[in-house]
Amino acid sequence: MAALRPLVTSPALLALNNAHAVELSWLELERFAHMVAMAFFARQVGLDDGFLLTFDQDAAYDSVNFLWLKARYDRFVYVDRIVVAAHARGRGLAGEFYTALFEAAAKAGHTRIVCEVNSDPPNLASDAFHEKLGFEPIGEASLDGGKKTVRYLMRAV
Numbered sequence: 442m443a444a445l446r447p448l449v450t451s452p453a454l455l456a457l458n459n460a461h462a463v464e465l466s467w468l469e470l471e472r473f474a475h476m477v478a479m480a481f482f483a484r485q486v487g488l489d490d491g492f493l494l495t496f497d498q499d500a501a502y503d504s505v506n507f508l509w510l511k512a513r514y515d516r517f518v519y520v521d522r523i524v525v526a527a528h529a530r531g532r533g534l535a536g537e538f539y540t541a542l543f544e545a546a547a548k549a550g551h552t553r554i555v556c557e558v559n560s561d562p563p564n565l566a567s568d569a570f571h572e573k574l575g576f577e578p579i580g581e582a583s584l585d586g587g588k589k590t591v592r593y594l595m596r597a598v
Contacts, residue, residue: 443537448483448492450474457489457526464564465522476502481518482545486534491525493538497551506557506591509582517595518546520556539574547598554596555579561590571596 448454450473458468468476477483481497496502496519498511507519520542525534546554558567560581576594583590 443486443490443532443534445484445486445537445541448477448480448485448494450477451488453489454485454492457492457524458522461524463562464559464567465524476521481549482542484538484541486537487529489526490529491523491534491538493523493542494521495519495542496521497549505584506582506593509580510555510593513580514553514555516551517553517555518542518549518551518598520554535570536574543598552598554598555593557582557591557593559589560592568592 450470452470455468455470455473458465458473476494479496479500479502480494481500482495483493485492496507498515498517500507502521504521507521510517510519523535523538542554556571556576558564558571571594574596576596578592579595580593581590582593
């Protein structure tokens with residue numbers, strides 16, 4: 442089992458995020474630090490093995506995906522981004538991040554975890570992973586003037 446610890450903004454994790462900007466969106470260090478500061482649950486493994494960043498419904502977050510969910514649900518935990526570096530894959534880190542998140546969400550009285558996954562361009566690995574965890578589709582949206590489409594997913598805690 443990996444040693445999950447609180448997420449600390451660093452150039453290494455920013456580089457990991459930005460290497461996956463198509464799936465996650467590009468960040469500058471200041472924005473990343475602001476997001477971590479307002480997170481509901483944010484964890485990392487190692488210096489750059491991976492991280493998870495989530496928000497609850499009370500976050501002052503301006504993401505179009507977060508706002509789509511906030512317009513539909515009074516209470517939730519939103520998975521904004523999860524990424525595992527190529528050198529750390531195959532160790533079950535993504536599953537460990539989610540297990541820890543489910544426990545924290547339940548302890549805080551949340552009943553649903555929500556996220557989005559790109560459907561165009563497709564993110565088949567993320568689709569399969571979330572389906573395996575029991576996430577189900579709850580909607581979709583076209584973003585960036587039709588350049589990107591996402592599916593919104595939910596799982597009961």
